[in-house]
Amino acid sequence: MKAKLKYPIFWSSPNDNRIYVFWKEKENKTTKLDMLKEANGWKGDMIIDATETKYIVKCSYMTKWKGIHGFTGMIYYEQEYEDNPESFSLQQLQDRIAERYPKTRWFREEGWGSRDDFRRTVYACKTFEELAGLFRHPPETLRTRIIKWLHPTRKELKMRIGTVLFLILYLLVCYLIFEYNISN
Known part of the structure; x- marks a missing residue:
């Protein structure tokens, strides 16, 4: 069954505690x-959409390539859902988020101080x-x-230093090549 979802939607995987939110199709x-x-x-x-309907993904399949034909590996896809969508209330969604999301590694990264504050907010x-x-x-x-x-991270700093060194070496080689060609 195909369905037209009303956004925002909440996407949850049975083997992952993270809740994904999509605002646009x-x-x-x-x-x-x-x-x-x-x-x-x-x-x-x-998938739970804004109409309080829960859909279970039956399958997802590629519809066409995105960008340069297959070069980037990005695709457009569509989904089919099981035939029996169920009602899923806001309270059920809040319970699910309050239970599962604090278990993820993103919980602390996104600035939530404690689980109680998060639950109250939800x-x-x-x-x-x-x-x-x-x-x-x-x-x-x-x-x-x-x-x-x-204030770059260590990884960003290494990347910047590597880029600067590459440019210096590149310009030095170009200078030596052209200087050699001009003098001959």
């Missing part, structure tokens, strides 16, 4: 071909949109991007 319709194969088409995953939400808003990251301002650039 285009966010949920592209992936890498390898991920689609690895996840076995996300068979058995649960249960205070009155609509699906408000609950989905908890998982939406605010866009970075110019100031935060500048601060982030001035």
Whole structure:
């Protein structure tokens, strides 16, 4: 069965505690071909849309290539759902999120101090949109991007140093080649 989902949607896998939130259809319709194969088409995953309807993914399949034909490995895909969608209330979703999400590694990374604060915040939400808003990251301002650039992580610093060294060596080789050609 195909269905037209009302966004935002909550996506949950039975073997993963993370809850994914998609705000637009285009966010949920592209992936890498390898991920689609690895996840076995996300068979058995649960999707809850804003109309309080729970869909179980039956299969996912590629519809067409995205970008340069197959070069990037990105594809568009569609999903089919089991024939019996069920009602899934906001309270059930809040219970599921409050139980499963604090077990993920992202819980602390996203700035939640304690499980009790998180549960209170989740249960205070009155609509699906408000609950989905908890998982939406605010866009970075110019100031935060500048601060982030001035204080790179160790990996970013290594990458920057490597790039600078490569450019210096490249320019040195070019100089030596052209200097040699001009003098001859």
